Amino acid sequence: NAGVTQTPKFQVLKTGQSMTLQCAQDMNHNSMYWYRQDPGMGLRLIYYSASEGTTDKGEVPNGYNVSRLNKREFSLRLESAAPSQTSVYFCASSGDPDLGYEQYFGPGTRLTVT
Amino acid sequence: AQSVAQPEDQVNVAEGNPLTVKCTYSVSGNPYLFWYVQYPNRGLQFLLKYITGDNLVKGSYGFEAEFNKSQTSFHLKKPSALVSDSALYFCAASYSGAGSYQLTFGKGTKLSVIP
Numbered sequence: 142n143a144g145v146t147q148t149p150k151f152q153v154l155k156t157g158q159s160m161t162l163q164c165a166q167d168m169n170h171n172s173m174y175w176y177r178q179d180p181g182m183g184l185r186l187i188y189y190s191a192s193e194g195t196t197d198k199g200e201v202p203n204g205y206n207v208s209r210l211n212k213r214e215f216s217l218r219l220e221s222a223a224p225s226q227t228s229v230y231f232c233a234s235s236g237d238p239d240l241g242y243e244q245y246f247g248p249g250t251r252l253t254v255t
Numbered sequence: 256a257q258s259v260a261q262p263e264d265q266v267n268v269a270e271g272n273p274l275t276v277k278c279t280y281s282v283s284g285n286p287y288l289f290w291y292v293q294y295p296n297r298g299l300q301f302l303l304k305y306i307t308g309d310n311l312v313k314g315s316y317g318f319e320a321e322f323n324k325s326q327t328s329f330h331l332k333k334p335s336a337l338v339s340d341s342a343l344y345f346c347a348a349s350y351s352g353a354g355s356y357q358l359t360f361g362k363g364t365k366l367s368v369i370p
Contacts, residue, residue: 145298172356183259183345183360184299191356199357231298238355241287241306246298 143167145247147232153253154222162217162250164232172235173215174199174244175207177228184231190215222254257282259348261361268336269369276331276364278346287355288329289347290320293363299345305329316340336368 145166154160166173171192176184176199186199190209204226206218215234219226230250236242258281268274280286287306291299303314305322313319320331329346346361 174356174358181362183362184347185360186357189356197356200359233299238287238349238358239351241304241355243289243301243304244358245301246291248298249296 145232145234145245147230147247147250149250150248151251153255154219155255156223157221159218159220159222160252161219162230162232162252163214164216164247165214166232166234166245167213168234168245169212170234170236170245171212172238173209174233174235175205175215175217176231176233177201177226178231178249179228187217187230222252224254226252227254228252257348257350257354257357257359259346259359259361261344261346261364263364264362265365265367267367267369270338271335274333274336274340274366274368276344276346276366278329278331278361279327280329280346280348281327282348282350282359283354284350284352287349287351288320288322289358290314290318290329290331291345291347293343293345295342302331302344336366338368338370341366341368 148163174189175187188207193212232247233244235244289304290302310322349358
């Protein structure tokens, strides 16, 4: 039982390049999330997916797109990377949050945009 | 808009002493409150939560937290700190209904336990 996995672990991009961050969970959770973590700012929600086939914007969605490929997988795409997107990105999943289920986090992807 | 405040960037405590990490929140409706811990270069690990019921909740590794509705606080506590408790701690809040998907995090408190 791997929990939440993310690939890659590290990535360096040049400004304007694109990339996709991959996330998968094996806990049969309906809900999945993408966050970014910046020093001194905690975690901020980028997008979430309440269930397969749905996605919604979080607090900081600009510059990102997401795809809920199936129940297990939720990807985050940067179409044209900018230095402001240098951050650590975390994927998470949970059972129904309205029932109070906690989120489980992946190990993160450290992205640097030069 | 909901918000979470962790007023202390850093807390230092001697090993064996009790520790407290403070958190206050502002949400619409019934709050769902969480504490997570992050070790260096790792993801966040869930410690405990308050959803409803008893105001004192117990979690992993001997941690507990008290929900105080009148003070809108959810402070994390442990009776006797260990060096291995040194880490970054995050308080997070959402609320029942449509807001349950949007978890808002505090900026984090770095806990250092001194041997």
